Amino acid sequence: MHEKLIKNVKDLRNDYQRDGVVVIRKALTDHWIEILRSAIELQVAKGIRYFANRNMRTEPGGFQDFCLHSGIGRIVADLVDSPFTSLVFDQMFVKEPGTKTQTGWHTDQPYWPIAGPIMSTWIALDHVDADNGAMEFIPGSHAWGKKYRPFLTDQNGGFKEYLNIDDPQYSDMPDFEAERDQHRIVSWDMEPGDMLAFDGFIVHSAKGNRTSTRRRRAYAVRYATKGAVYRPDQGVAPWLEDPALQPGDRFVSDKFPLIYGT
Ligand SMILES: O=C(O)CCC(=O)C(=O)O
Secondary structure (H helix, E strand, C coil): CCHHHHHHHHHCHHHHHHHCEEEECCCCCHHHHHHHHHHHHHHHCCCCCHHHCECHHHCCCHHHHHHHHCCHHHHHHHHHCCCEEEEEEEEEEEECCCCCCCEEEECCHHHCCEECCEEEEEEECCCECCCCCCEEECCCHHHCCCCECCEEECCCCCEEEECCCCCCCCECCCCCCCCHHHCCCEECCECCCCEEEEECCCCEEECCCCCCCCCEEEEEEEEECCCCEECCCCCCCHHHCCCCCCCCCECCCCCCCEEEEC
16 A cells, blocks of 8 residues: 555544544555456355355455455554554445345444444445445444444345344334435445445445446455454354454454454
8 A cells, every 4th residue: 555545544534533434535556456356256156145245355365365465454544543453354245237226224333243443444346326336324323322223134235124123232223214304424426446434333325226237346344443342242243253252352363363563
């Protein structure tokens, strides 16, 4: 990663803290864009359900190379002034032309056994706009102190049913789509290599792909930074549990390796 980009990232710290989301333009070089595009095509060929394309970085290949060698861990750490970044998991989100379903409004972190700051990066690998599936965010919602109840989704990310319905730590999520006019909603057109960085508690969604010709390929990676700890009593993702960690441990282990700092 070049020094100008690192400086730009540091300049975005206040925005990230306040809004819970920023866009980092030209975060990836053409080299890494092509590595990720190739890795995506190999993964698409497996025909796996939308949200289930995850943890690809655990296998040798383009996703792993990107996570370990692109310098992304330093960008993440610099954005929140953390001495380290560890990898939680990665996910691929390909909305092919005609995938009309909106990815429903949700927050991410209530699904995971982690407390403290978690950041996601979401990298555009095609031109993205409102017609082919732009991400939408409610800035500041990461700081509302709400833990919205996790829910199951259908094939394309639409709402299916709530999980943990009797657990009082969660509140049901308002119908943000119906309340659109009551919130400030932000969204960005993106070019390949532009990257969103957002907090694990920010309320967000993604449009459907209404176009008949334009793909929307995206690659997301989740990271732990300073203050993130293991909380196996939280979340609905047993595949993110790690017997090597004790409750309250820093979220770093062989399963969740450091990719920057110490
Ligand atoms: O790309 C999408 O459709 C949804 C992505 C998302 O919600 C996320 O990365 O948390």
